[in-house]
Amino acid sequence: MNAIEIKNLCKSYGDFSLDNVSFNVEQGSIMGLIGENGSGKTTIIKSILSIIKHDGEISVLGGEIDEDIKQKIGVVFDDAFISNYLTVKEVGKVLSGIYKNWDMEYYNYLLGEFKLPEDKMIKNFSKGMVVKIKIACALSSRPKLLILDEPTSGLDPVIRDEILDIFYDFIEDEEHTILISSHITSDLEKIADYITFIDNGKVLLSKGKDELIEDYGVLKCSEEDLKTVDKAYIERVRREKYSVEALINNKDKFKSNYPNLIVDRVNIDEIMVFYIKGVIM
Known part of the structure; x- marks a missing residue:
């Protein structure tokens, strides 16, 4: 079974376009999405989430994305908005009213693991700390699918390694799935099962990671x-x-x-x- 199925996805922005992008993300796996800046990775992710209009067919968790399916997806965007004038404790309270499966106990556990001060406003956080709070929020909604756009950007190697372990634990039961876009390909070599390479809006390859490395x-x-x-x-x-x-x-x-x-x-x-x-x- 596939958690995500993309067939002939097309989207144009002026002089850039996604050109019949097709690939699947198998349930219980981690798919790494790689490519240069501007290659189309974020556009693909926004299309999957129906944030932007597009042509082509996309199935997420067995159907077209709707509010019920969105409840089963955790998302981390590099430019996602979290109010700078909230504390992480207040962020948890806000999101607990949005996500049906919000797990406050797990959220507080992750705050401790990431060493994030509960009563400090986010405007006073470093870039790395902001990334950590986004990841904590995505995981605490207890999703079936994680979609991550540069989730480890700005983090030191030790914290990156800890987060990769959390991602690996997330998919260990083979019922949870991750699509992760990242420039840090060494991270993907550690945890990804599959790699899809996008260049100038086209899929150049989509294969098993081990197959690529060994073949x-x-x-x-x-x-x-x-x-x-x-x-x-x-x-x-x-x-x-x-x-x-x-x-x-x-x-x-x-x-x-x-x-x-x-x-x-x-x-x-x-x-x-x-x-x-x-x-x-």
Whole structure:
């Protein structure tokens, strides 16, 4: 079963458009949404939540989004509004009147875990503290689905790691799901089950994270060596002054067929760079 199904999503803003975006987010999984600034990630999220009008089909938790389904979704936006003139204690009281499943006990637990002072106005919080209160609010509504836009931005590595553990615990029962947009791909490498890569409004790939990491590799060689390689293995090529690098698929088979060529492991950042800056053979 899929928690989110997107089919042929289109949306235009002047000179930018989402171009027939399609992908699914499996229930009980974490999907990482990656891409450069302005690639369309936030537009996709706002379309899922029906914040903006769009063309195409979107199903969330088994149906078209309505007020009942919204009650089952926790959201963190980088630019989401929380009044600067409320304390976190007051924020909890406000949200308890909005969300049917609001869990005040869990909210207070998270405030303690995140070391957020209950009686301090949010206007006096650091950026990292504001991110933490947004995450606490999203989780305390006890949602089935979390949709997160840059949730760990501005946090130090220790707090980021603690939050990632909370996200992982959230989906452990295989009934809860997370869609997370992030520039911190090292975080996604830790927790994501799947990666969808958006560039200039198009889906370049949508695959299992482990499949990407294990199947792809970086070939470093000369132009002469590259000419001997079957183009079916080559996803993208980057040329430097004195060397050539190629993003290779089917890494194990490639190594078997070309034992004299060296292929290194690849991470998500490197895959992004190859797809954006590399060329197709």
